Amino acid sequence: MAEHNYDKQVEELVRYYKQAVERIKSELDRFDLSDFSRANQLATLKNIADILKGLNEDAAQWVADNIPMAARAGVADAIVALGVVNTAAEAMQIVKFNRVNKELVAAAVADTQADLLAVTQNVERRVKATVRQVVGEAMRQNLAQGINGRRTMNADIMAGLRGKLGDSLNTGIIDSAGRRWDPKVYVDMLSRTKMMRMTMDATINEAVDREAYYGQISSHGAKDACRNWEGRIVKLVADAPGDYPYIGDLPGREIFHPRCRHTVSPIRRPDRYE
Ligand SMILES: [Zn+2]
Incomplete structure (x- = not known):
C-alpha cells in the first residue's frame, strides 16, 4: 500500500499564509502611530484586507486542486490493493470517482475552503481590532504628553504598541478544544489532515463499490497510540x-x-490475514 506524503502540497499552502503574514507585518511596521487620522487607519486596513483577499483566492484554488488529487490517490490505492491493476501509475489511468466519491469530494472541497476562510477572517478581525486599540492607546498617550516634559511618545510605549500589532498575527486561531494556534501551524495541521482523510475515505468508497468490505491498517512502526x-x-x-x-x-x-x-488497505477476505 502506498504511503502518501503530502508535505510538498501542504508546504505550498503554508507558504501562501507565511507570505501574507509577512506582507501584513510590513504594513503594520509602516503604520504611522503618530498619525491619528481615520484615513491613515483605513488605508492600512484596506491594504491588509487586499492581502487577505488574495490569500483567500490562492487558498481556494489550492483546495480545488489538491482535495480531488488526494481523492484520486485514494481511489488508485483501492484499485491496486484489490489487484485490478499492478501499479499506482496504471491505477491513476483508470481512476474515476463513483457517485459517493463525487459527492464526498465536492463536500470536502467546500468544507476545507470554509475552514481556511475562517482562518483569514479570524486574522482580519484580530488585526483590525488591534489596530483600533493601538491607535486609541497612542492617542491617549498623545493627550498625556507633557506630563513628563516629553514631546514625543516614549520609545518603550511605542515599542509596546508595535509589539501588540505584531502579536495580533501570531495567535489567531482557537480550535474547538479551546487551544490557541498560530494560523500557519493551524493551516498545516488542517490541510494535512483533510488530505489524508480524503484519501482514506476515497479508498473506502472505491473498495465498498468493488465489494471489498474489509481493510488492513498500514504499518510504519508508529510510536504513538496508533501502534x-x-x-x-x-x-x-x-x-x-x-x-x-x-x-x-x-x-x-x-x-x-x-x-x-x-x-x-482494502481486502476482500479478512480470514486470510489472521
Ligand atoms: Zn497514525
Whole structure:
C-alpha cells in the first residue's frame, strides 16, 4: 500500500499564509502611530484586507486542486490493493470517482475552503481590532504628553504598541478544544489532515463499490497510540459480517488522529490475514 506524503502540497499552502503574514507585518511596521487620522487607519486596513483577499483566492484554488488529487490517490490505492491493476501509475489511468466519491469530494472541497476562510477572517478581525486599540492607546498617550516634559511618545510605549500589532498575527486561531494556534501551524495541521482523510475515505468508497468490505491498517512502526492498530483488520462498512471493529468506530485519539499517516488497505477476505 502506498504511503502518501503530502508535505510538498501542504508546504505550498503554508507558504501562501507565511507570505501574507509577512506582507501584513510590513504594513503594520509602516503604520504611522503618530498619525491619528481615520484615513491613515483605513488605508492600512484596506491594504491588509487586499492581502487577505488574495490569500483567500490562492487558498481556494489550492483546495480545488489538491482535495480531488488526494481523492484520486485514494481511489488508485483501492484499485491496486484489490489487484485490478499492478501499479499506482496504471491505477491513476483508470481512476474515476463513483457517485459517493463525487459527492464526498465536492463536500470536502467546500468544507476545507470554509475552514481556511475562517482562518483569514479570524486574522482580519484580530488585526483590525488591534489596530483600533493601538491607535486609541497612542492617542491617549498623545493627550498625556507633557506630563513628563516629553514631546514625543516614549520609545518603550511605542515599542509596546508595535509589539501588540505584531502579536495580533501570531495567535489567531482557537480550535474547538479551546487551544490557541498560530494560523500557519493551524493551516498545516488542517490541510494535512483533510488530505489524508480524503484519501482514506476515497479508498473506502472505491473498495465498498468493488465489494471489498474489509481493510488492513498500514504499518510504519508508529510510536504513538496508533501502534496498537498497525496491521489490524477492520470493517469498512458497519454491518459486514465478522468480529472486526468498524473503521468508523475506532477511537480518534488512538488512530486516524490529526496529522496521522496511517491508511487502510482494502481486502476482500479478512480470514486470510489472521
Ligand atoms: Zn497514525
